[in-house]
Amino acid sequence: MSEKDKNDRKEFSEETIDQAWKRSKGRCECQRKTHGHEGQCNKKLVYSNRGRDNDDYWEAHHRNGDETNNNLDHCLIFCWGCHKQTIAEDAEKNKSPKK
């Protein structure tokens, strides 16, 4: 992994996201205990709302925040609330400015 690659924001391929969505059955796959949901969040999501700014918004999230790994098993379907909270928590943990 070169320095240049690190600076490129990696994204999942559409195919990977599609497969992850099918795996999730349209439910949030977040399992963080700090979010207040027991076990898996399971919030019902709408496929066409991906990336939109509303209540049913969802996004593909990198497991462990590892943006260099775009394999299907690192692609998690997260609802907007979990996605936002996870990013905030990871940022707090790492305390490294990302931009």
Ligand SMILES: [Zn+2]
């Ligand atoms: Zn969720």
Ligand SMILES: [Zn+2]
């Ligand atoms: Zn959550």
